[in-house]
Amino acid sequence: MERVMRDFFLFLSKNRPMTKVAKQYGLRFGAARFVAGETVEQAVESIQFLNKEGLCVTLDCLGEFVDNEKEAGEMTELCIEAVQAIGAHKLDSQLSLKLTSMGLDLSEEVALENMRRIMDAAVENNVFVTIDMEDYERCQKTLNLFKQLKGEYENIGTVIQAYLYRTEGDIADLNSYSPNLRLVKGAYKESHEVAFPEKKEVDDNFKKIIKAHLLNGNYTAIATHDDQIIEYTKNLVKEHAISNDQFEFQMLYGICEERQRDLHNQGYKMRVYMPFGTDWYGYFMRRLAERPANVAFVARGIFNK
Ligand code: FDA
Numbered sequence: 001m002e003r004v005m006r007d008f009f010l011f012l013s014k015n016r017p018m019t020k021v022a023k024q025y026g027l028r029f030g031a032a033r034f035v036a037g038e039t040v041e042q043a044v045e046s047i048q049f050l051n052k053e054g055l056c057v058t059l060d061c062l063g064e065f066v067d068n069e070k071e072a073g074e075m076t077e078l079c080i081e082a083v084q085a086i087g088a089h090k091l092d093s094q095l096s097l098k099l100t101s102m103g104l105d106l107s108e109e110v111a112l113e114n115m116r117r118i119m120d121a122a123v124e125n126n127v128f129v130t131i132d133m134e135d136y137e138r139c140q141k142t143l144n145l146f147k148q149l150k151g152e153y154e155n156i157g158t159v160i161q162a163y164l165y166r167t168e169g170d171i172a173d174l175n176s177y178s179p180n181l182r183l184v185k186g187a188y189k190e191s192h193e194v195a196f197p198e199k200k201e202v203d204d205n206f207k208k209i210i211k212a213h214l215l216n217g218n219y220t221a222i223a224t225h226d227d228q229i230i231e232y233t234k235n236l237v238k239e240h241a242i243s244n245d246q247f248e249f250q251m252l253y254g255i256c257e258e259r260q261r262d263l264h265n266q267g268y269k270m271r272v273y274m275p276f277g278t279d280w281y282g283y284f285m286r287r288l289a290e291r292p293a294n295v296a297f298v299a300r301g302i303f304n305k
Contacts, residue, residue, distance in 0.1 A: 006289045010189035015281075031284045033254045035062065036276045040078075040085050043276035046253075047091045054264050055272050057093040058130060058250070059086065062277035063101030069110055072103030076114040078277065080121045087125025094128040096273060099142055112145055119153045126155075128180070130221075133159035135188040136195070143170065150177050159223075161186030162206035163195040171212050182221040182250060183209055187286045207232050214242055221271065223250035225259065234268075244268060252287070 036046040047057045061079045066072045079097055086093045097118070103110035115131075122129050131146055133139060139161075146158040157179055160167055163186035174181070185202050186195065196202045206229055213220045214236065222233050230249065237247065248269035251260050264270040275283055 007189060008289075010286065010289045012285045031280050034252065034275065034284060034287050035280045036253055036274045038276065038278050040081050040276070043082065043274065044085050044089055044091065046274060046276075047086075047093050048089070050272055050274070051092045053261065055260060055270050056248075057091070057272050057274050058096045059093050060096040060132070060273055060275040060283075061101070062275045062283055063279040064098055064134075064282045066101055066103055066106070069103060069106060072101065072106065072110055072114055075101040076117055079118045082276075083118065083121045083125050083127045083129075086127050093274075094130060094271070095122065096130045096132055098132045098134055099145060100134060100138065101279070104138060104141060104145075108141060108145060112148065115145065115149055116152070119149060119156065122155055123153060128155045128157065130182055131156070131158040133161055133184070133186075136164065136190050139164070139166070143174075146179075147174075147177065150179065157181055157219075157221075159184055160209060162209055163190065163202045165194060165196065167205060167209055168212070171209050171216075175216050175218070178218055180219040180221070181213060182223050183213065184223045185226075187290070203229065211236060214247060215240065217246075220247045221250045222247060223273070225251055225256045227259075230263070255287075 036043050043059055047059065050057055059082055061075065061082055063075045063078075066075060075097075079095060083095055085091075086095070095118075099111050099115070102114040102118075119129060121127075131142060131149075133142055142158065146156070149156050159182045160170055160174075161184055164170075171181075183206065185206055196205060203226070206224070210220065210222055210229070210233055222229065224230065233247070233249075236242070237244075244267065248271050249263050250271045250273055253272050253274040260270050260272060
């Protein structure tokens with residue numbers, strides 16, 4: 001049943017018409033639990049709140065599907081505005097974004113040009129930028145663009161997903177770039193031909209790539225709410241005397257908040273991935289897919305309206 005629910009919500013997450021409709025109606029159905037607001041101003045307030053508690057942030061400009069260069073340009077402007085707000089308010093925050101919202105599906109050139117504009121603003125404001133990883137179809141294109149941009153800018157990283165078979169090879173291939181990578185399990189619906197079908201296999205591969213990337217001497221963001229992965233990392237860094245400056249934990253806004261504070265209080269760097277914007281639908285559906293218990297929470301949100 002859990003797998004059916006998961007597949008259902010992942011199917012919904014790719015529905016373009018629903019994405020458009022959702023944009024017009026504002027944060028609904030309990031989405032505000034996972035999304036910090038719709039405007040840069042609201043995001044700034046939420047970051048300030050977390051920064052005061054000692055948590056750092058990566059601000060995610062929500063956006064996935066764009067239909068034309070104009071929309072990709074608007075998303076680019078929003079990211080630039082976010083980067084400038086981080087700089088102006090001296091926030092402890094990075095930026096995260098998706099290449100599809102920069103126009104990747106229109107052409108790699110469009111996405112690259114938009115990324116260069118964002119990266120110029122990011123350099124000016126001393127903000128680190130992470131390119132989120134999307135579905136398998138876009139994985140190689142994302143890595144190609146990341147490599148190109150990494151040759152031009154220092155302050156850029158990307159994401160590697162433990163559920164893909166190719167991942168171990170990608171970690172080895174990227175090593176020559178000494179990249180700052182966020183490692184995750186993976187959030188999209190992928191076929192058994194490209195991704196491990198069983199949770200245990202994904203978890204084992206996750207541990208394998210955490211170890212490889214850390215022992216290669218690279219900065220590593222371990223992005224998970226899974227206690228056994230977090231404990232594994234703590235033991236690994238202790239065993240290999242890896243400094244706390246070489247890694248951080250990351251979790252999603254609104255999820256396992258107590259755990260986020262615990263890790264910070266234990267002396268680990270803890271970064272919260274904070275989405276904001278009007279394009280919340282796909283992100284919200286993936287959060288529901290990860291944990292069917294969230295659906296009950298949503299149902300309460302609908303009936304309490
Ligand atoms: P797992 O799914 O095994 O969950 C472990 C426990 O965490 C659950 O038992 C539950 O208690 C809690 N939990 C997990 N998800 C929850 C939810 N939605 N609601 C409530 N509780 C939940 N993926 C991707 O493909 N590309 C990307 O760029 C990113 N970026 C990213 C950034 C950050 C900071 C995080 C934390 C995650 C991502 N992801 C991602 C998502 C990632 O791939 C994965 O889908 C989720 O993190 C859930 O997997 P966990 O590692 O938390 O483990």
